[in-house]
Amino acid sequence: MPLLARMVATPLVIDVRPGAIAGLGALLADRRIATAGRVAVAVGPGQGDSVVAELGVSRAEFFRVPDGSHASAVELGLRLRADHFEAVAGIGGGKTIDVTKFAAHMAGIPMVAVATSLSHDGIASPVSTLAHEAGKGSYGVASPVAVVVDLDRVRSAPGKLACAGVGDVVSDLSAISDWELSAADTGERVDGLAVAMARTAAQAVLWQPGGDRSDQFLTVLAEALILSGMAMAVAGSSRPASGGDHEIMHAIDQLYPDTASHGELAGLGALFCAYLREDSQQFAAISECLSRHGLPRDPRDIGLSLPEFSRAVAHAPATRPGRYTILERLALSEAEVAKRVEEYVRAIPG
Ligand SMILES: [Zn+2]
Numbered sequence: 357m358p359l360l361a362r363m364v365a366t367p368l369v370i371d372v373r374p375g376a377i378a379g380l381g382a383l384l385a386d387r388r389i390a391t392a393g394r395v396a397v398a399v400g401p402g403q404g405d406s407v408v409a410e411l412g413v414s415r416a417e418f419f420r421v422p423d424g425s426h427a428s429a430v431e432l433g434l435r436l437r438a439d440h441f442e443a444v445a446g447i448g449g450g451k452t453i454d455v456t457k458f459a460a461h462m463a464g465i466p467m468v469a470v471a472t473s474l475s476h477d478g479i480a481s482p483v484s485t486l487a488h489e490a491g492k493g494s495y496g497v498a499s500p501v502a503v504v505v506d507l508d509r510v511r512s513a514p515g516k517l518a519c520a521g522v523g524d525v526v527s528d529l530s531a532i533s534d535w536e537l538s539a540a541d542t543g544e545r546v547d548g549l550a551v552a553m554a555r556t557a558a559q560a561v562l563w564q565p566g567g568d569r570s571d572q573f574l575t576v577l578a579e580a581l582i583l584s585g586m587a588m589a590v591a592g593s594s595r596p597a598s599g600g601d602h603e604i605m606h607a608i609d610q611l612y613p614d615t616a617s618h619g620e621l622a623g624l625g626a627l628f629c630a631y632l633r634e635d636s637q638q639f640a641a642i643s644e645c646l647s648r649h650g651l652p653r654d655p656r657d658i659g660l661s662l663p664e665f666s667r668a669v670a671h672a673p674a675t676r677p678g679r680y681t682i683l684e685r686l687a688l689s690e691a692e693v694a695k696r697v698e699e700y701v702r703a704i705p706g
Contacts, residue, residue: 364549364590367480369502372578374571377506380411380445380470389466389501390442398432398456400448402513403472407447417441424451426458426486426493433462441465443501449473449517450618453500458484461497469500472509474521474577476618479503481585483594485618491610499589505578511569519569522649523623525580526642527601528558528587530626533633534599534681542680550591557583562645600632600681601625603672608660610675611668616658623651624658628669631700632682643705653704655697662701666694 368388371379384395397416399407401423408418419435422428436444436459445468446456453469457478460467471479478485482499485492510518532551538544557580564576587596594602604625608615615621623646630639643653652658655665670693673683688696 364586365499366586366589367500367503369504370480370582371503372505372507372575372582374507376504377407377410377447377470377472377509380447380468380504383468383502383504384416384443384445389468392442394440394442396436396439396441396444398444398446398448398452398459400446400452400472403448403452407472407509411447416445421446421448421452421455424454424485424487426488429455429458429484429486430462432456432459436460436463436465443468445470447472449513450475450478454478454484454486457497457500458486458495466501467498468502468504470504470506471578472506473513473518474505474510474574474581475517475519476521476524476622477581477584477588477597479505479578479585480582481588481594481597483588491613492606494594499585503582505582507571507574507578510574510578516650517617517619519574519577519649520617520619520623520651521577521581522561523619523621523626523646523651524597525561525577525584526558526645527599527622527626528554528584528597529562529638529642530601530629530633531595531597531599532558533635533638534629534679535595537633537682537685538680541685544680547591547596550587550596553583553587553590554596557581557587562641595679598676599679600629600672600683603676603679603681603683604628604669606675607668607672608665611671612660612664615660616652620652620658624653624655627653627704628697628700629682631703632686632696639703640705647705654701656701662697663694666690666697669693669697
């Protein structure tokens with residue numbers, strides 16, 4: 357009988373728990389990852405020496421990742437390749453993981469993602485988002501071979517970035533709606549498995565009560581971000597996790613750099629797209645979830661005036677040619693966008 361199934365490449369190991377970082381030494385000693393034990397560890401700027409001490413990896417060489425730029429990723433990639441490392445672990449927030457994933461791909465070696473914040477769904481995805489001279493770019497790379505999330509580190513991470521990934525994962529609902537819209541309007545094929553993974557991830561976070569940093573909440577968020585990243589690997593594109601919501605984010609990043617984080621902008625974009633789609637159920641659910649977690653819903657929450665946000669919405673379709681979403685369907689003029697933005701902010705529940 358033929359094997360009528362598809363094979364899905366997934367990480368060898370997924371470890372989400374308090375204190376998980378202490379298991380990294382044993383993980384890197386896994387001979388499937390590094391035969392001779394020649395491993396590099398890339399550490400983000402927010403990570404002090406305490407993280408290095410906690411690792412239990414004596415033979416590794418350490419590198420500091422200064423920022424989330426393409427230049428830093430290339431520099432790290434060159435060093436990994438020149439010094440013949442067998443594997444690299446990236447420890448830090450979203451930017452450090454993106455830089456290390458790209459560098460590992462460039463050097464042709466496996467990468468272990470060690471997340472100390474839950475800011476976006478790049479933890480387990482085959483995509484690296486990096487800053488360059490003209491804004492930000494998304495690059496296709498190999499997915500991590502192992503994913504470690506240390507809940508203690510996430511809980512003690514400073515600022516609201518630690519859990520901004522809530523906005524990124526709930527934006528999957530908007531991305532899926534856009535994908536289904538494209539299927540109806542353009543005949544684009546929808547991948548049911550990728551949708552099942554992305555939608556389940558988003559729903560789990562959407563309906564997880566509490567905005568605290570309890571183990572229960574952080575576990576659901578971490579696992580949802582991992583599933584969302586794997587949905588992209590299954591689909592072979594960012595489609596299940598990126599629709600009009602992410603087009604608006606890319607436009608804001610291009611027009612007004614460093615306005616807010618990936619997760620904050622994705623959540624805001626998703627809420628606005630749900631409004632445009634006149635999906636009152638999705639709008640209410642995403643609005644309630646973002647509000648519960650202190651994430652922005654009104655553009656003015658992140659310092660953008662309504663005309664500035666309108667300009668970004670009008671520019672959004674140009675950031676991702678070929679992707680059909682509610683923005684392409686409506687093809688609003690600048691005057692129409694401005695009117696819808698005014699209506700949108702009035703519709704946000706108080
Ligand atoms: Zn995203």
